[in-house]
Amino acid sequence: xxxxxxxxxxxxxxxxxxxxxxxxxxxxxxxxxxxxxxxxxxxxxxxxxxxxxxxxxxxxxxxxxxxxxxxxxxxxxxxxxxxxxxxxxxxxxxxxxxxxxxxxxxxxxxxxxxxxxxxxxxxxxxxxxxxxxxxxxxxxxxxxxxxxxxxxxxxxxxxxxxxxxxxxxxxxxxxxxxxxxxx
Ligand SMILES: CC(C)(COP(=O)(O)OP(=O)(O)OC[C@H]1O[C@@H](n2cnc3c(N)ncnc32)[C@H](O)[C@@H]1OP(=O)(O)O)[C@@H](O)C(=O)NCCC(=O)NCCS
Numbered sequence: 001x002x003x004x005x006x007x008x009x010x011x012x013x014x015x016x017x018x019x020x021x022x023x024x025x026x027x028x029x030x031x032x033x034x035x036x037x038x039x040x041x042x043x044x045x046x047x048x049x050x051x052x053x054x055x056x057x058x059x060x061x062x063x064x065x066x067x068x069x070x071x072x073x074x075x076x077x078x079x080x081x082x083x084x085x086x087x088x089x090x091x092x093x094x095x096x097x098x099x100x101x102x103x104x105x106x107x108x109x110x111x112x113x114x115x116x117x118x119x120x121x122x123x124x125x126x127x128x129x130x131x132x133x134x135x136x137x138x139x140x141x142x143x144x145x146x147x148x149x150x151x152x153x154x155x156x157x158x159x160x161x162x163x164x165x166x167x168x169x170x171x172x173x174x175x176x177x178x179x180x181x182x183x
Contacts, residue, residue, distance in 0.1 A: 003066050006074060006125065010117050014083065014109070019062055019073040024055040026082040027075070030106060031055070037107040041140065044169045065089065072130065076105060076118060083109045086118050088126060088135060097133035099126060110145070119153040127181040134181060138164055138174035147175065155179045 007017040031038070032050045048054040065071025070091045076084035084105035091099040101122065105115050126132045138161065139146040151157075155177035163171035 003069070003072055003129070004063075008121055010076075010114060010121070012078075012109070012112055012114065014076055014078050014114055016074055016076055016086070016118055016121055018066075019059055019075050019085075021056070021059055021063070023075055023082055024059055025052045026077075026080060027059070027085075028052045028055045030082045030084075034104070034106055038104055040168050041104065041143065041146075042168070043166060062087065069130075072099070072122070072125065074122065076109075076114065078109070084114070084118070086115075086122055088122060088130075091130065091132070097131070099130070099132055099135050101135050101137040115149050116152050119149055123153060123179055123181065132181055134178050136176060136178040138176050140167065141173050141175055147177075150177045150179075153179065 004018050007015060009015050028051055031045075035045075035050065046054070049058070059073075062071055062073035066073055070089070072088040072091070074086050075082050076086070084103065086101065086103035088099040088101055101119070103115060103118065123135060126135050137146075137150055137155065139150070141160075156179070157175055157177050159176045161174045161176055164174040164176075165172060
């Protein structure tokens with residue numbers, strides 16, 4: 001299995017698979033459907049981001065990162081519909097062997113355990129395919145759903161980062177979690 005051909009069946013008819021150039025239109029639709037749901041957790045988006053052309057640009061950058069083995073970009077798909085994304089980005093080798101996890105799921109698919117299953121699968125891929133030592137994720141201080149997913153998947157909180165990311169137009173504090181993948 002290479003990074004461009006991952007395809008894993010989850011529950012509820014949903015699959016976790018590698019992002020493709022042809023995902024631009026269904027991804028733009030997913031971002032439009034979920035713009036209010038995602039707005040509190042994401043950077044401010046331009047209108048272009050929610051268009052097929054905007055998503056073509058995003059996907060091209062993600063695939064370039066995948067080719068360079070610094071990014072593992074995956075989508076959650078229910079047939080032809082995209083219902084979420086998870087990306088391991090900023091993969092650093094050398095003494096760090098680490099990557100940073102980011103994810104979201106379509107509001108209509110939330111609360112079914114899908115992101116818990118997804119984070120567990122990506123942790124396994126990070127350990128086996130990428131042979132990383134650790135992965136980390138940061139959540140807004142009050143994002144209990146995401147913190148629940150991470151702790152349930154074996155992540156441990158290791159700090160509070162003040163003004164860490166510019167989310168919804170403001171530099172916001174984040175709780176940082178990490179999972180050590182090897183003994
Ligand atoms: C965070 C997110 C990815 C979780 O996805 P999901 O598929 O619903 O996750 P799961 O169903 O695997 O688990 C979520 C858990 O959080 C719980 N939860 C959800 N909302 C909650 C809330 N407001 N307060 C407390 N717990 C909450 C759920 O009940 C569930 O736990 P349970 O299975 O014990 O009932 C999803 O809510 C989302 O996309 N949020 C918006 C974007 C986001 O926050 N991304 C992450 C940024 S760090």
